[in-house]
Amino acid sequence: MKVVIVGGGFAGVKAALELSKRRIGKITLISDEPYFLHHATLYATATGKNMAESVIPLENIFAAHPNVDVVHDTITSLDPQRKLVTGAKDYKYDKLILAMGSVTTYFGIKGMDKHSFGIKSLDEIQAFHSHVYNEVVEQKLNPEYFIIGGGPTGIELAGALHEYLQSLKVLHRLPKSKAKVSVIEAAPRILPRSSTTASKKVMKELRKKGIAVRVNKKVEALDKDTITIDGKEYATSAAVWTSGVANNPFFTNHSDLFTLNPAGRVEVNPYLEGAPHIYVLGDNNTVKFSGMALPAMIQATHVAKNITRLATKRAQKKFRPHSVPSGVPTSEGWAYVEWHGVYVAGKFGAWVRRMMELYGYTRLVPFKTALAIWRAHDLHEVDF
Ligand SMILES: Cc1cc2nc3c(=O)[nH]c(=O)nc-3n(C[C@H](O)[C@H](O)[C@H](O)COP(=O)(O)OP(=O)(O)OC[C@H]3O[C@@H](n4cnc5c(N)ncnc54)[C@H](O)[C@@H]3O)c2cc1C
Missing domain, CATH: 3.50.50.60 (FAD/NAD(P)-binding domain)
Structure with a gap:
C-alpha cells in the first residue's frame, strides 16, 4: 500500500x-517546510528562549525511519x-x-496584515524577537507592546514578553527601561473559551505582574506606529496578532x-x-x-x-474524540492547567504544563531526544 x-x-x-x-x-x-514546528513553545522562542524546543528538523525525526520518504x-x-x-x-x-x-486570518482589520507581528511561524518569531531586542537593548527605547487576543497564545506570549523585558533590563543594565506589555481582548473576559475560573485566576496573575489587560476592547486599525482601539489611537511600535x-x-x-x-x-x-x-x-x-x-x-x-x-483486510474502527488537558503559563514559575473541571495553578501548574510538553515530545521522538529538546527551554537566549 x-x-x-x-x-x-x-x-x-x-x-x-x-x-x-x-x-x-x-x-x-x-x-x-523542512522542519516540524512545535507551536506550544513558539511564545518562548519568540522571547529569547532556545530555538531547539520549537523547531525540529524533519530529517532528525525520521532518521531512524528509512521507510518514510520525507519530501519538501x-x-x-x-x-x-x-x-x-x-x-x-x-x-x-x-x-x-x-x-x-x-x-x-485578520478579519479584515485595517492594516493588520501589513503591520502586525505574529508568532505562528519561524519567520514571524524571528522578526518579532529581533524587533524587541533592537528597540529595547540597542536603541534603548521604551515601547508599549500590544498583544491582540487574550486567548492562550496571547496570554502566554504576554507573560513571557514581560519576563523577557525584565531580564533584558538586568542583563543589559537598563534600569530606566520602561518597555511594557498590554493585552487587548474583544470578549468580556480573557481566555473566553476556557472556564471562568481560568479567566479570573490568569487575569489576576497578569495584573499582579504589571501587565495591562483590557477586555471588551476592539482593535479597529493598525499602522506603523499607532493602534486604534475603540476609536482611540495609541502609540506602539509593535502589535502582535494572536487571534484569528x-x-x-x-x-x-x-x-x-x-x-x-x-x-x-x-x-x-x-x-x-x-x-x-x-x-x-x-x-x-x-x-x-x-x-x-x-x-x-x-x-x-x-x-x-x-x-x-x-x-490486513480488517474493518476500520470508529474514532471517538476525548478531551485533553489545557495549560496556560504566564511566566516560568506560574501556569494554569485544567482538565475536566479540575485545575491546578501556580508553581505546580507550571510544572504540570512543562510535563505536558515533555509528554508531547515523547510522542514524536525517542525519550532521550525528547528530554534534550525539552531541556533546551532552560538554555539561555538565542541570537537570531
Ligand atoms: C502559536 C500557537 C500556539 C499553540 N499552542 C498550543 C498549545 O499550547 N497546546 C495545544 O494543544 N495546541 C496549541 N496550538 C495548536 C496546535 O499547534 C495545533 O492544533 C496543531 O498544530 C494541529 O496540528 P496539525 O497537524 O493539524 O497542523 P500543523 O501542526 O500546523 O501542521 C501542518 C503542517 O502542514 C504543512 N503544510 C501546510 N500547507 C502545506 C502544503 N500546501 N503542502 C505541504 N505542506 C503543507 C505546514 O508547514 C505544517 O508542517 C498552538 C497553535 C499556535 C499557532
Missing part, C-alpha cells in the same frame, strides 16, 4: 511515525479520480492523509471534493475520512477537540491503526 501524507506538523508526523512502526508499505511525507514540496492540487496530489511533482497514493494545519485562525485554503480551493463547515473546516466520517481514501486530520477537520496538538496526534494514531487494519 502507498500512503501519502501532506503536512509535517503534529498530525502528519505522528501518522508517518505510526505507519512506519507498523511497516505499512511505502510512506511519503510531504511538507512545505508544497501541495496545491488533488485529483481523487487519478489518486494524485500535485506540488512541484505528482505523488500517487492508495491512501491520502491531509494534515495541513491552519492559517492566520482559518482552515488551510487548500480545502476551499477544493470545495467540490469536501463538505466544509462555515469556518471552512472539513466534515469527516467516523473514520476521519473527508472523501473516499482521503483522511483529513487535526486543525483541518470539524471533529470535537480538534484545534489542539494532542488531539491531532491522537487522530493520527487512530488513522494509522485503521490503515493497518485495511491492509
Whole structure:
C-alpha cells in the first residue's frame, strides 16, 4: 500500500511515525517546510528562549525511519479520480492523509496584515524577537507592546514578553527601561473559551505582574506606529496578532471534493475520512477537540491503526474524540492547567504544563531526544 501524507506538523508526523512502526508499505511525507514546528513553545522562542524546543528538523525525526520518504514540496492540487496530489511533482497514493494545519486570518482589520507581528511561524518569531531586542537593548527605547487576543497564545506570549523585558533590563543594565506589555481582548473576559475560573485566576496573575489587560476592547486599525482601539489611537511600535485562525485554503480551493463547515473546516466520517481514501486530520477537520496538538496526534494514531487494519483486510474502527488537558503559563514559575473541571495553578501548574510538553515530545521522538529538546527551554537566549 502507498500512503501519502501532506503536512509535517503534529498530525502528519505522528501518522508517518505510526505507519512506519507498523511497516505499512511505502510512506511519503510531504511538507512545505523542512522542519516540524512545535507551536506550544513558539511564545518562548519568540522571547529569547532556545530555538531547539520549537523547531525540529524533519530529517532528525525520521532518521531512524528509512521507510518514510520525507519530501519538501508544497501541495496545491488533488485529483481523487487519478489518486494524485500535485506540488512541484505528482505523488500517487492508495491512501491520502491531509494534515495541513491552519492559517492566520485578520478579519479584515485595517492594516493588520501589513503591520502586525505574529508568532505562528519561524519567520514571524524571528522578526518579532529581533524587533524587541533592537528597540529595547540597542536603541534603548521604551515601547508599549500590544498583544491582540487574550486567548492562550496571547496570554502566554504576554507573560513571557514581560519576563523577557525584565531580564533584558538586568542583563543589559537598563534600569530606566520602561518597555511594557498590554493585552487587548474583544470578549468580556480573557481566555473566553476556557472556564471562568481560568479567566479570573490568569487575569489576576497578569495584573499582579504589571501587565495591562483590557477586555471588551476592539482593535479597529493598525499602522506603523499607532493602534486604534475603540476609536482611540495609541502609540506602539509593535502589535502582535494572536487571534484569528482559518482552515488551510487548500480545502476551499477544493470545495467540490469536501463538505466544509462555515469556518471552512472539513466534515469527516467516523473514520476521519473527508472523501473516499482521503483522511483529513487535526486543525483541518470539524471533529470535537480538534484545534489542539494532542488531539491531532491522537487522530493520527487512530488513522494509522485503521490503515493497518485495511491492509490486513480488517474493518476500520470508529474514532471517538476525548478531551485533553489545557495549560496556560504566564511566566516560568506560574501556569494554569485544567482538565475536566479540575485545575491546578501556580508553581505546580507550571510544572504540570512543562510535563505536558515533555509528554508531547515523547510522542514524536525517542525519550532521550525528547528530554534534550525539552531541556533546551532552560538554555539561555538565542541570537537570531
Ligand atoms: C502559536 C500557537 C500556539 C499553540 N499552542 C498550543 C498549545 O499550547 N497546546 C495545544 O494543544 N495546541 C496549541 N496550538 C495548536 C496546535 O499547534 C495545533 O492544533 C496543531 O498544530 C494541529 O496540528 P496539525 O497537524 O493539524 O497542523 P500543523 O501542526 O500546523 O501542521 C501542518 C503542517 O502542514 C504543512 N503544510 C501546510 N500547507 C502545506 C502544503 N500546501 N503542502 C505541504 N505542506 C503543507 C505546514 O508547514 C505544517 O508542517 C498552538 C497553535 C499556535 C499557532
